[in-house]
Amino acid sequence: MPISGEMLIGATALRGTDKPIRAIEAATGQPMEPAFGGGTAADVDRACSLAWAAFDTYRETAPEARAAFLEACAQAILDIGDELITRAMAESGLPRGRLEGERGRTVGQLRLFAGEVRDGSYLSARIDPALPARAPLPRPDLRLRMIPLGPVAVFGASNFPLAFSVAGGDTASALAAGCPVVVKAHSAHPGTSELVGRAIQGAVKAAGLPEGVFSMLFGSGQVVGQGLVADPRIKAVGFTGSRSGGTALMKTAAARPEPIPVYAEMSSINPVFLLPKAMASRAAAIGKGFVGSLTLGAGQFCTNPGLVLALEGPDLDTFLASATEALGGAPAQTMLTPGILSAYQTGVSHLAGNNRVRKVASGQLATAGTQGEAALFETTAAHFMDDPALAEEVFGAASLVIRCPDVETMLRLAEGLEGQLTATIQMEEGDVEMAKKLLPVLERRVGRILVNGYPTGVELSHAMVHGGPYPSTSDGRSTSVGTMAITRFLRPVCYQDMPEALLPAALRNDNPMGLWRRVDGALGQK
Ligand SMILES: NC(=O)C1=CN([C@@H]2O[C@H](COP(=O)(O)OP(=O)(O)OC[C@H]3O[C@@H](n4cnc5c(N)ncnc54)[C@H](OP(=O)(O)O)[C@@H]3O)[C@@H](O)[C@H]2O)C=CC1
Numbered sequence: 001m002p003i004s005g006e007m008l009i010g011a012t013a014l015r016g017t018d019k020p021i022r023a024i025e026a027a028t029g030q031p032m033e034p035a036f037g038g039g040t041a042a043d044v045d046r047a048c049s050l051a052w053a054a055f056d057t058y059r060e061t062a063p064e065a066r067a068a069f070l071e072a073c074a075q076a077i078l079d080i081g082d083e084l085i086t087r088a089m090a091e092s093g094l095p096r097g098r099l100e101g102e103r104g105r106t107v108g109q110l111r112l113f114a115g116e117v118r119d120g121s122y123l124s125a126r127i128d129p130a131l132p133a134r135a136p137l138p139r140p141d142l143r144l145r146m147i148p149l150g151p152v153a154v155f156g157a158s159n160f161p162l163a164f165s166v167a168g169g170d171t172a173s174a175l176a177a178g179c180p181v182v183v184k185a186h187s188a189h190p191g192t193s194e195l196v197g198r199a200i201q202g203a204v205k206a207a208g209l210p211e212g213v214f215s216m217l218f219g220s221g222q223v224v225g226q227g228l229v230a231d232p233r234i235k236a237v238g239f240t241g242s243r244s245g246g247t248a249l250m251k252t253a254a255a256r257p258e259p260i261p262v263y264a265e266m267s268s269i270n271p272v273f274l275l276p277k278a279m280a281s282r283a284a285a286i287g288k289g290f291v292g293s294l295t296l297g298a299g300q301f302c303t304n305p306g307l308v309l310a311l312e313g314p315d316l317d318t319f320l321a322s323a324t325e326a327l328g329g330a331p332a333q334t335m336l337t338p339g340i341l342s343a344y345q346t347g348v349s350h351l352a353g354n355n356r357v358r359k360v361a362s363g364q365l366a367t368a369g370t371q372g373e374a375a376l377f378e379t380t381a382a383h384f385m386d387d388p389a390l391a392e393e394v395f396g397a398a399s400l401v402i403r404c405p406d407v408e409t410m411l412r413l414a415e416g417l418e419g420q421l422t423a424t425i426q427m428e429e430g431d432v433e434m435a436k437k438l439l440p441v442l443e444r445r446v447g448r449i450l451v452n453g454y455p456t457g458v459e460l461s462h463a464m465v466h467g468g469p470y471p472s473t474s475d476g477r478s479t480s481v482g483t484m485a486i487t488r489f490l491r492p493v494c495y496q497d498m499p500e501a502l503l504p505a506a507l508r509n510d511n512p513m514g515l516w517r518r519v520d521g522a523l524g525q526k
């Protein structure tokens, strides 16, 4: 079906009447067809009203029906075929292989959550049977299950037009939890968004679900984004983007008569700690691997390794020489949007213009005005501690190496870092004592600690944490990737002395869902 430029509100497709948006072809900077009419306050109101109307029915769908719906969403995305990949390539500038992988991740995520819904352990069912004979007071019968929060507003991310966008992790986990979703499409990839949005809209219809389970609006952050977060029928927010955007949404959500949680993934510089024995045995290999991670996707990953901490000495020089050589072979890459390219160039020129920072190496020169060149800088630990601006995210393939005089300084720097999504330790057996000192500091600072890997490329699984303390996210108690992401959109309800006839299936005595439940504290399938 040709891309029409229409928003999807419940079962309908309609053209927004606010200022239109056009995708910009990332490689050429030229506007693309068609125009996408922006949503108005009335469109926000209609989408939220349908979502609210759908909530009570959708949240009570049987696990099998909800799981099958998520799987149907995945299949419908695959059924779009190559049109989805070519449109996403044009709008984002990301290469085919990356986008095909991202589509696999998107579909895998929906299927993973289908499994989670069937499994049912996310309901966290608990039963404390009544103790009528307990003295001095009897205990009532207490039963707990998790219920969904309500409609969720999801902001598509610019840098993952599939896996963190219309049907990305936030949408998949919210739908799995039983929450209708209203998406604010990212203005950088409206065509990709419409294609995916229509696939989800079709799956809602085919499953016979209420139309308000899914809507998708185009338009500005100010009108559509703020309007959604302020709407009383929206009960939670999922966001990936800039710190300024995320914190603006946190403020709006907190200022509502009924404040709501905002799960915003924002900025992270993902420190990499190069420990001495690892450097002594493989500094050159680490340099090469690091550059691979730094330049992946033009550096436009929130997990990009933007900070390296290492001890002064010849091994660090070997690392830098190897990274310099690898960067010399790294072509300049098309960046997602003119705004992101310009923010990247400003960040790089601030580093280059800082007289206490030295440029160590560059990637290949840009051959088009839409490309960003990779860059590696270095400074001393003393300068880094003096200048908080050096710890700010430069979103793109730029990184800063900190020369540390000793291990204590490295630990002090770690202690001073803001909250991060990840921290990486390159180590060998002889580094264990030092790693033991680093670990408690990193646990307090980050959501995922990796050893001898590189932070880009988050695995989809049950134990994954893609989150971290502020400002890497707005709420470090959760993750946006992996099955634990579903917990962001749930809350517990306790049923006290509720007659069996009124209890939800998850808590009935005969356990009709076959759930693993905690009965009087003990986990079992009873
Ligand atoms: N760490 C990370 O994961 C990422 C960080 N970034 C950072 O963000 C910068 C810009 O990238 P971009 O993707 O455009 O991120 P933005 O945060 O600017 O935008 C993300 C989404 O939020 C909306 N939005 C932004 N500000 C507000 C606001 N005040 N109120 C309501 N909605 C708002 C935007 O709407 P609209 O633009 O349509 O008005 C867009 O839909 C990058 O240069 C980079 O620094 C980007 C992506 C990922």
Ligand SMILES: O=C(O)CCC(=O)C(=O)O
Binding pocket: 157, 159, 160, 164, 240, 300, 301, 302, 303, 455, 456, 457, 458, 459, 466
């Ligand atoms: O590294 C990844 O796979 C995920 C990165 C991410 O979440 C992001 O860039 O927004």
